Amino acid sequence: MERQELQTFLTLAEELHFGRTAERLLLSQARVSQTVKKLERKIGAPLFERTSRVVRMSPLGRQLYDDLAPLHDRMEAAVARAKDVARGVEGELGVGFLGSGAGSLTQPVLKLFRERCPGCAVRLRETQFQDPLGALRSGEVDVLFTCLPVQEPDLTVGPVVINESRALAVPLGHRFAGRSSLSFEELAGETFFGVAGGAPAYWWDFHVPPRTPSGREIGRGQDVATFQELMTLVATGQGVSPVIASVETYYSRPDVVFVPVHDLPTADVGLIWRTGGTNARTEAFIRAVRDVVAANGGSAAF
Numbered sequence: 542m543e544r545q546e547l548q549t550f551l552t553l554a555e556e557l558h559f560g561r562t563a564e565r566l567l568l569s570q571a572r573v574s575q576t577v578k579k580l581e582r583k584i585g586a587p588l589f590e591r592t593s594r595v596v597r598m599s600p601l602g603r604q605l606y607d608d609l610a611p612l613h614d615r616m617e618a619a620v621a622r623a624k625d626v627a628r629g630v631e632g633e634l635g636v637g638f639l640g641s642g643a644g645s646l647t648q649p650v651l652k653l654f655r656e657r658c659p660g661c662a663v664r665l666r667e668t669q670f671q672d673p674l675g676a677l678r679s680g681e682v683d684v685l686f687t688c689l690p691v692q693e694p695d696l697t698v699g700p701v702v703i704n705e706s707r708a709l710a711v712p713l714g715h716r717f718a719g720r721s722s723l724s725f726e727e728l729a730g731e732t733f734f735g736v737a738g739g740a741p742a743y744w745w746d747f748h749v750p751p752r753t754p755s756g757r758e759i760g761r762g763q764d765v766a767t768f769q770e771l772m773t774l775v776a777t778g779q780g781v782s783p784v785i786a787s788v789e790t791y792y793s794r795p796d797v798v799f800v801p802v803h804d805l806p807t808a809d810v811g812l813i814w815r816t817g818g819t820n821a822r823t824e825a826f827i828r829a830v831r832d833v834v835a836a837n838g839g840s841a842a843f
Contacts, residue, residue: 637682671738671766705785707805729757732780
């Protein structure tokens, strides 16, 4: 089977539409049809059942697809690994993360990257509220999983890996601790926290809004520099704080309760890197992230 026949067959099996298949492969519909007919002549039986409105796989076509698709995926992965080795994907890659960072997708991304680039070591480093982008800008890390929005001209925002719902962290015994959910409007009169250091104001305001939807101000108490400092201040009754939902999974503690806030906008966690500062290692890692996200149907909801 020729490579074009293989690509055409697999793509048509996924799309079940000659027009979309032609668009994906940058071919004409006539070329797609000719290629499929040629392959069917080689096989000796129809692989697709066509009508004027519908394209379906024949039982033989389904069997062939089930046999070929895994082989094709392994072949593509082998080619990607070879390209990475040829481009010199060796040395060390610094990967930063903020708090719960990339969440449940971190492990599959690292696994895929290590499989493709066994000669490249990965060094993980946690970043903090007080300077969430500093390690990336200074070159201490090459890529960074962090909470969006990031609107910096020297940084590029790549794939979104997690879409997070929001919750309110409150101390045990707080008036909201027994609630099943909250409206953000109810938080007027509570005390949130400011941020120490160089975090962008727009970034902190998105995650820790200074006002309710109706415009009522929410006070801010002590500035925090790290996530553990934030959680300790919440636990000791110094204030409450909006957080992303995965915090409850990764940073649960007995003296803090997490209550869902149903009308706060969800928060995205994405991969970012220095604009114009990629190399073979970072590009291979970005590809691994994109491939894992695609395999999970786009950014995963938490």
